[in-house]
Amino acid sequence: MKQIAIVSGKGGTGKTSIVASLAALARGRAVYADCDVDAPDLHLILQPAVMERREFYGIKRAFIDSEKCTQCGSCQDACRFAAITDFQVDLALCEGCGVCKLVCPAEAVEMRESLAGYAYLSDTRFGPLVHAELFPGEEASGKLVAMVREMARDLAASRKLDLILIDGSPGIGCPVIASLTGVDLALVVTEPTLSGEHDLERILDVAVHFGIDTAVCINKYDLNPEASRRIEALCQERAIMVAGRLPFHPSVVKAIVSGKAVVEIGGPVGQAISEMWSVLEKQL
Numbered sequence: 001m002k003q004i005a006i007v008s009g010k011g012g013t014g015k016t017s018i019v020a021s022l023a024a025l026a027r028g029r030a031v032y033a034d035c036d037v038d039a040p041d042l043h044l045i046l047q048p049a050v051m052e053r054r055e056f057y058g059i060k061r062a063f064i065d066s067e068k069c070t071q072c073g074s075c076q077d078a079c080r081f082a083a084i085t086d087f088q089v090d091l092a093l094c095e096g097c098g099v100c101k102l103v104c105p106a107e108a109v110e111m112r113e114s115l116a117g118y119a120y121l122s123d124t125r126f127g128p129l130v131h132a133e134l135f136p137g138e139e140a141s142g143k144l145v146a147m148v149r150e151m152a153r154d155l156a157a158s159r160k161l162d163l164i165l166i167d168g169s170p171g172i173g174c175p176v177i178a179s180l181t182g183v184d185l186a187l188v189v190t191e192p193t194l195s196g197e198h199d200l201e202r203i204l205d206v207a208v209h210f211g212i213d214t215a216v217c218i219n220k221y222d223l224n225p226e227a228s229r230r231i232e233a234l235c236q237e238r239a240i241m242v243a244g245r246l247p248f249h250p251s252v253v254k255a256i257v258s259g260k261a262v263v264e265i266g267g268p269v270g271q272a273i274s275e276m277w278s279v280l281e282k283q284l
Helices: 014-025 041-048 075-078 099-103 141-159 175-182 193-209 224-236 249-256 268-283
Strands: 003-009 029-035 048-065 109-124 129-135 163-170 185-190 213-217 242-247
Touching: 003 014, 003 175, 003 193, 014 029, 014 048, 014 109, 014 163, 014 185, 029 041, 029 141, 029 268, 041 129, 041 175, 041 193, 048 099, 048 141, 048 193, 048 242, 075 099, 075 185, 075 242, 099 109, 109 141, 141 175, 175 193, 185 193, 193 213, 213 224, 213 268, 224 242, 242 268, 249 268
Parallel strands: 003 163, 003 185, 029 129, 029 163, 185 213, 213 242
Antiparallel strands: 048 109, 109 129
8 A cells, every 4th residue: 555645835726626636536545534624625615525534532631520629729829821720720721731630739630631632434436535633622623633544544454545645735844744654755836936936945954854755846836936046046056856837827717616626626736736646556
């Protein structure tokens, strides 16, 4: 079983649109995993029919037993997040550090798991999708990404599929690391802008740190040829393959508005993605 993670050093590079097109091209042989759990949007294009929902529990939060509480005030004084008022815990403010439990002389504070989101197993027109939603303000997004990936592996094994396509989070934080670790190939989507170049270097450094084979896709490369040449020079210097160069074209907007993958609409961008998919298959 092979795993490809499609990531980007910054948001807005077109990563999810590309993943949707790769899903269309890999139809029938892959499981798709949307690991951008803080802001998932792959489902907007794949339009899944949910088959199963699983609860996700993130960090533990404090609960005060009113029968045991002596209202000494130790927990309120010790809480650095002002999460305890009138000897009740505001779960939206609680960071789960456990200091209140540590200082409570009456042992009235208990740390309990709280529901932080859901993970879903779904069917789409391109095949099975595993996706999730993390409730606003919740922590442990990396833990939820790990849950999504485990579900995707189990689903691929049960259906005897040999490929997992992962739509990763933007940036270089915990959910990105959880999306990248252990994959066979990382496709980094970038764009020819100063911020695109800067954040490309950061995500490439993360991939190198974890020893992950990497390829790069330059989206809208023709809008700034000079910046695209700098990106290609950077990739050549680091011995990283540029797997795709996607032009700017209105067909992408047409696909997004109609809720379809770009390759379903056709045009020069769809053709370029199809050619990139052939390159990625050979790389695997």
